[in-house]
Amino acid sequence: MLPVVLFDRSAMGISLAVHIVLAVVGIALPAMIAIYEYLGIKRNDSDYLTIARRLTTALIVLFAVGTASGFVVAASFFFAWPPFMQLVGNVAILPLYLESFSFFGEAILIAVYVYSSGRLKSKYGRAVVMGMVSFFAALTASLITMINAFMNTPAGFDIGKYIAGGQITGVNPLAVFNTPSTWIEISHVVTTSFYTGAFVLVMFLAYKMHKRSITDRERQLYRKALGPAVAVALLFTVLSILTGIASITTLYAQQPEKYAAMELDMVPMAFAPEYIGGFYVNGHVVDGIPIPGLQSILATGSPSGTVPGLSQYPQSSWPPLIIHFMFDLMIGLALLTGLVLLIVLMLKILKREIFPRLVLIGLVASGAIALFVLEDGWVLAELGRQPWIVYNVLTVAKAANTSPTILPVLIGIIVFYIVIIPLTLFVLKRIFDSRPLAGELGVKR
């Protein structure tokens, strides 16, 4: 029989895999709606307001599912990982508590935008409200990330006593706000959230624009909407790369096993090459393409800098080495999406048509790839901490609820999430089908 901890992990994994997509869309989509609202007023162009209105429809449905999904994720943590939540509850609860209020702000502002924004005095009121929704969504994500940073670099309690006897003493509940990895993780999470969310929108708009069956008027609208979305995606691709490099540097100092597994460093060395690809076979890396000295430069700022190796640590504390492949995949695919955006930028500089069919196909593919990169990056980050749920403090196995009574609920969560994704997409499709854009624009097909 499969161990219960596997179900704990699966249920948590699936619920978070879905929830992070809803979360990043919840951060980026309001920002984009705010931009369209602003452009609509500033340029006196109702097309931007039309696209803002349609995106708001999607935002409401996704927010509704996201709110409930957030509750399921919170409940899953509570039920599947009781010792972990006990530790968080005693030591690192303040960001989670603040997050509830931040989420409240988000919910109230969305309600204001949807139900009462017509009564706001300022003509830019709707754009400001949606901008604030995005701010609170990003704040919510940042506060949650603080818990993740606590898991990676625990602080704020007497770790020695906890490991020795499970006692939680010497608590400093404010330490969680400033662990060694907190702010760098937040910067990477926020920038990649905007990156992925913007790309999801780019994918949707490019797909719509690419369809042959739409009218010229509809194509014109999608084209207008696509420009700002591509600009935001480009900006956050660059920022994500910068914060990503900073994150790896932090790992080097704070979680050397994870760093070494990601880079497939078997022994500590100076002048370390950056391996692209490669596998670990019988104590050696094979089939990798080395770029001499690059890893040392990126990690330490100097080609002679020494990087850690897995041989320094007992094999039982090594993360799964597949994370090296996942790391390369994440970087490679993210750069690929950036390349498509660079092509658009080049076409713009050369004053050529910026959205030919081939580019539109590339943008649609980039959106799907960006989603994959998000999931890949998250799985990589979590797998990289294994076997720990709280690094060097509490293992996943010790934190899991292993009671067989949890199984039906975990299976229910897994099945429900598998159903809820197509159901949500189906509902969105039915809504948009029932309100065709051509009708809103007053044109006949």
Added chain:
Amino acid sequence: MIFLYYLNYAIFAAFLSLFILELGMAIHAVLGYGKSRERIRRYVMPLWGITGTFSVLYLVELVATYPNLVPAASPLYLAPVGAAALLVILRNLFLASSEVMGGHALEGRAFMIYSASTLAIAFLLSGILASTVSGIGVDVVTGSLNLPAMLFNGFSLSVFAAMALMGVFAAAVLIGDKRGRAVACLSAFLAPVVIVAALGFGISYGAHAVAANAYLVILYELLLAGLVPLYLAGMENARKLVLPIVFIGILVFAVLQNQMLFNGAASLGIFETNSAAALDLIIITVVCGALLIGALAYFVRLTFLKGATS
């Protein structure tokens, strides 16, 4: 620290008040959605997101106040809370869908699924709530739960009925729909009867703790009954008072329980957080709570008091 207990219960009461109101709206919808559709929608639509957010706030605040409760409580209420959580997703999805469908043929059906999900969540929630008071279905020694026994006993069922009746009355007062007046008045008079029945059932199951301060329940019933003439006279004050009175009613149970769980078998006090985090929790609650109340007041003023919704 008793303050943390009341703070935790106040957040729970705020969530439950809004949820009871939603429950009432859902029942009105099931009874005659077509007739008072627009009035129900006008209140449910802005409400659902805030109710859901309060549920998350409560869950987190519970862990913050009683972190050591997690290992004990998590296996116990796993099944009903897990099921309720999944129903919340269903409820939100279909309510939001009905909101944006705007006149589409499926809108009514989506709203009905929302209503049915809300009723099911209320049933599970009332069972959990009742069992924390009475301990029916809970084996504190082994930390196990008999789900059918927890849900299908006189105490739990009458708590559910009381919630539903209060909800129907509160919703009718807020909606202000004259067509539901008879049902609303009947609910207002039946709610106290059912609450007394709940106390009786509780005592018959040996849960004497619920009757320790029963006079508070009677005072609360008088408050609720006092609203009926205001409602019938069509006075605006009834609309302003109904939600605070439901809120006070739930807080009454905080006093009745007085930190005790499962008919006195366990005390919440032993699970409380350490003092270092407690002070920070209080500061955050006061500061963020004030901001939250301000934002909510602004939203209510903008949406309901300044005129029709946009």
